Amino acid sequence: MTTPSTTSSRWRALTHHHLFWPVAVLVLLLLVNVPFTPDFFSVRMADGHLYGSLVSIVLFGSPLILVAVGMTLVIATGGIDLSVGAVVAITGALACSYISDRSDQGALSGVLLAMGLGLLAAVVCGLWNGFLVARMGIQPIIATLIIMVAGRGVAQLITDGQIITVNSEPYKLIGGGYWLTLPFSIFVVAAVVAVTVALTRRTALGLLVEAVGGNAEASRLVGIRSRRIKIMVYAFCALCAGIAGLMISSNTSAADGNNAGLWIELDAILAVVIGGTSLLGGRFSVGGTVVGALVIQTLTTTIYTIGVPTQTNLVFKAAVVIVVCLLQSPKFRAKVFGARFGAGSGARGSGKQAAAPADPAAASEAAPKMEVS
Amino acid sequence: MSATTQSPTASGSRTPSTAGRLLGDRRLPVAVTALLFLVMYGVGLSRYQNYGFGEPQVFLNLFIDNGYLLVAAVGVTFVILSGGIDLSVGSMIGFTTMFTAWLVERQGLPIVVVIPMALAVGAFGGFLMGYVIHNFEIQPFIVTLAGLFLFRGLCLVISKESISIGDASVSSMAQAQVSLGMGFLSIGAIVSLVVLAVAFYVLHYTRFGRRVYAIGGNEQSAMLMGLPQGGTKIAVYTVSGFCSALAGLLFTLYIQSGDPLHATGMELDAIAAVVIGGTLLTGGSGYVLGTLFGVLVLGLIKSIIQFEGTLSSWWTKIATGVLLCAFILVQRFMTTRKKT
């Protein structure tokens, strides 16, 4: 074969990698910053802490990454969890109100207990969601709507409608502290991501989750205990949201039942979708989700650095949602880039991103394909 | 190979049993919600009789205070009946309040010109979302989520600050009262009831309305039956956009200001009202009349909490969540019963 064709096939392999588009968008967004902030990529050391735009993107994006990683697994089972924002609020509220009731807010044991209490509440929420979805067979979007609606009320109930502020050094560490020159929350995120990847790919959990999301009835008949897996996944998602809740309240040293984690469920779902996991379930990519969450955070930072008024943030976010979804839609690609490209990308090997909207059509297309084979 | 000699056998009765029919009747959830409303109202009467709960005006206030929610929920009913979902409702309402306030106060346009403009913008926004959902086969959840971001963002683009409306014609409209003998209704309440009536007619007496049910029942079938399912879907989101904008106008009248944070999360209230009103979130089954009762139940919760006095406002959310949960479980129970 001639050289150009091998390069093109390599290029094709690269562009068809499931992380290609998310990473490309992220890199592009980062590069946009350079003309406005020439030292965008530089990282400085001050007071033994590293500073720089890249560090702050990861720092501010930490809660979102956490929530999105948990959400990825839920979405992979074919579900969705709308309650994570409320769980963030409940966890923060519970932990902060517990700490603020202590006489010595700085006591490590008290802080650990408070965090444990918050995370326990989060897991209970997750178990409830999992129970409704897996045991009662209620659609996930509806089942999790309940805590989404009621959860904020509960959080306000805990804080008595006030914003509870705490003054606790150990508690400050998770969301606002530094360790080994880096923000401590980066280590938390790294640990959670590592645990998630290990949990799903080192064990068979990932495969079973993808099977359950890919074909629920087939999974049941193959003996997968899908109820157990679903409950576990919702609990895990809530746990991630709980950690994010601790992080957010720790960062501001305050618990706000009304506004903590507001809309984070939507950002998280968005991050998952940008990361290339189909909302219909099945194949998932934790790495993609992390990149997706970073894209969202970078977007916020970029809007800030290029001097666009910050209130347009939401408009840009809307634009990104539309663009990403349109790019993932095989129908759009077929219409815009011509039938050839559309068909080629629809039929490509991995085709994960394309799989989502194409699947309903695949059912009706299956017959003729069998017929001609 | 099949045997040709087999004798025909009786295989189940052809007509459904009366009991099954009663349980499977799609009007049952509406009746349950109506009953719940009456019971709650009765409880309110017995507890707060001395505080004036029995006044007819307290009842009419439910319509006055929740007219905008009713209009928004009616729009959402269309979308949910068709098997979709619209998350952009709250943002659209917020945007309409900002848009209206800005045009009236900052640009000095008369409200009669602004009203059609706002409605057109809302309908067009809904149309765009429907267009993307249908033509590019992207899930409604995601597209309307983008709508949520977009319209909330546009609010902030107009102004970060709240704009209060001092326009005389607006305040006279807002304060206009229509006497009903035992009490009065506001213009907003009247408009919302008209919207309800129109929606009922459209859903039950026009081909468009029946197509909405058909698509919600089975979209694939609707397509194969030759129904213009794409147009219907786009229309449904246009209706929802229009209703949200109208709800936004009513909200503007009700609150007499535009604020970028108005109606945050109201899509949840609207969806909750629709579900409590007995409409299946999977689409194809439900009544717009149920949505009215759903809105009234939510409104009544607020009233009761006000009358109770000692309860804080967040109990509204908790109570809504609990009700939502109860109704979802009841729906679940009913649909499984129907299958077996």
Place this chain on the structure above:
Amino acid sequence: MAEPRPVLEMTGIVKEFPGVRALSDVDFRLFPGEIHALMGENGAGKSTLIKVLTGVYSLDGGTITLDGTAVRIGSPLEAQQAGISTVYQEVNLCPNLSVAENIFIGREPTRGGRIQWKRLRRRAAELVDRLGLDIDVSAPLSSYPLAVQQLVAIVRSLGTGEGAGGGEGPGTKVLILDEPTSSLDRDEVLRLFALMRRLRDEGVAILFVSHFLDQIYEVCDRMTVLRNGTLVGEHLVRDLDQVGLVQLMLGKAMGQLDELHEHQLHSGAGETLLQADGLGRTGGIAPFDLEIKKGEVIGLAGLLGSGRTELARLLFGADQPDSGKVTIGGEQVSMSAPNDAIDAGVAFCSENRKSEGLVPELTVRENIILALQASRGWTRPIPAAQRDELVAKYIKALDIRPADPEARVGRLSGGNQQKVLLARWLITSPKLLILDEPTRGIDIGAKAEIQKLVVSLSEDGMSVLYIAAELEEVLRLSHTIGVLRDRRLVARIANGPEITTSRILETIASGEHQ
């Protein structure tokens, strides 16, 4: 039959897909007032031809003439407007709407834009009455069984020609029934046939697709046979006997089947593996007793809907029994979920490969190891080396193509998908393998391979419960034949030279075994 002008004539039809010529130069005609069977094995081009005719696919060559005028059919809607209606195997109606509405939706009688409900219901009732059906048109469609829904679908397709204002339009000239009988029981089939004959007598041309040869001979007047996308012939049904038809359909592939036919069954007497006592489920299958010996192949014979699948699902715990117990290898198994059966060494390949078997997005490898992995639990993944070796072994043994463990299983052909499912269960080394219609919808070569595999598995001591629609297939493979009728297990017959398909048929028909 006098030869009037055909209502529909398709000449020189060509349809190509990337890399495949699905139809080449096919002629097809349809006369008014006949029931015409379209015959062919999978891959013959039946559904492609129907899809071309109904506007789902565009033509790559050839012409379609309807009532003497050339037409272009661009969409299903255009086909309907031209008077060509289709009823598919799956009922494409809206279960949430009433019967009357389903018949008329999209063309409801209106006045000033307002639907006239009374008139709609009256006309629906008239239409249903005229066709001799006993259906309450105001009841929701979902309150009726599938068979009745199918009749409603036909009624709907007939009303298509009627104009919006209520005036009678051109009406349905051509009615296509694509495998309508697959999920109907005998009684329901008879009702359908009665309706078809009535419509034929009214002058409608009916194109009928069915895999049941007996049904073809029972109801059809004429047939067109396709093979590999080409026309093999058009015959009057009375001029072509079943043997002749099968030969036309199969071509030279007949020999392959004969070869297997002569295979000698070894005697399957061994110790008892599974014993079911009084196992039953209301609405599924009446309580039955069944003993399965080690290494025995038990074939289930019975009509579709006779309870074959229901019996198999109970033995696997896919449905929960209301009564009875199951003992496997001397120990009672609770059978409350598939896991219980799997743990006891039972494996089940569903007849619905796509909806109940494969996870189409996952790779061949992942699909193959799924059952084994599920039984190990998520905490104990199969080591990569062992996994790859197992997968490679079974891809080779079953000749799965492409032999690429990374291929997405959704892209494989039907036969290869079936082999993946087999491999999935074989690597769990089950004691009892339940195969529900493993050869349905796959090509003849793969069919023979799967049947050979069953024989060799049984020789190695594995018990197999084999379900197939074709009695010959059951007879050829089984040591013992369980006969089902009307959701009851009516007989258990030891296979032998004296057992023939007609004996089995008699048993199915009479419900007794002499």
